Amino acid sequence: MMCGYYCTKHSLTALNVLYVLVSVLLLGVASWGSLFALVSSVQVVGGIMGVGCFLFVVAFMGLCGALRHNQILLFFYMLILFVVFVMQFSVSCASLTLSKQQQDHLLEVGWNRSEVTQRDVERTLNCCGFTHINNSTCTASCLKEALSCQPCSDIITRYTGNILRFVGGIALFFSFTEILGVWLAYRFRNLKDPRKPPGAFL
Template sequence: MVCGGFVCTKNALSALNILYVLVSLLLIGVAAWGKWFGLVSSFQVVAGVIGVGIFLFLVAFVGLCGALKHHQVLLFFYMIILFTVFVLQFSVSCACLALNKDQQNLLLEAGWNKSEGTQMDVERTLNCCGFSQVNVNGTCPASCFNKPSSCVTCSNILQSYAGQVLQFVGGIGLFFSFTEILGVWLTHRYRNLKDPRANAGAFL
């Protein structure tokens, strides 16, 4: 069977969905590991990552079942969902790559103010206190807070890494968005191919 035929397309689509299953399990595992060892105390962050992992696992499972059984309905819904995810992920990835310094700072401050658990994680990990100023009358889990005058604000440290992180996230997002559009194309092609082992007069 030449590549581009029924079996080749089926195997390529199955392999792509197996990759998505592995990525989803990795997301769930890393989030659970971070929470278990106390690296991330924010429940919202852990729940968000696990939620994305479960969603990706379900989508990949639908695609894998549709590919193995050549099920028209499953393949159709899989193609629609994957295309929607592609549009959203491609848009977010481009936005991450296009943010300037001022927009990055606004984004960081919005994320900082959203969760006290995330604030504590950042302060403890980066050894800094406060976002734009150190509150000597408050509390801070950073080791430098024993001598508050030696502490730096977290915005200075975060801004130095924000550009690199956004570039990395945007690049990874773009990579996976292209695998998603590949999955949409493979699914569309696979749905319109006839199974050579099936009845030649059957409608597929």
């Protein structure tokens, strides 16, 4: 009984400490990219920071629930983590099974959606336009140095498959840690604190 309670408590605490570290890493990467102007798109930086803040809040809720054996916090933590697991598992499976045509279509849709992202990609990869070179709006150094520029799609599509497999694999791995967190929270909620009197509620 003692081992079951404390082992589950420490496992749940360790898992949430890992989530806190990942959330701090996400916030640090977003801040670093924004500070050094590596990514000038407010939507991209805001999205990464939003995910980092959300993960931090959920992990903090799990930590408080584990340390205090709080039934309400553990219930909402378990519920939120299960919803996140379903969404993340679905997205990771989709990213691992996208065909080449679907990848190209998604890239083009993303390219056309934000001019700021276009400029970032052109500057970083030293390319112009998505499928056709556009001299009037291109900011790549290959135009300024009178070099031959190539469309960005030629460069991006070389790495898209590998990146999607890598990101999908990481997301799939973390989705299994989330279902582990749901199971640990469920188990911990139903374990009685051995320090409490025998007749007391959980």
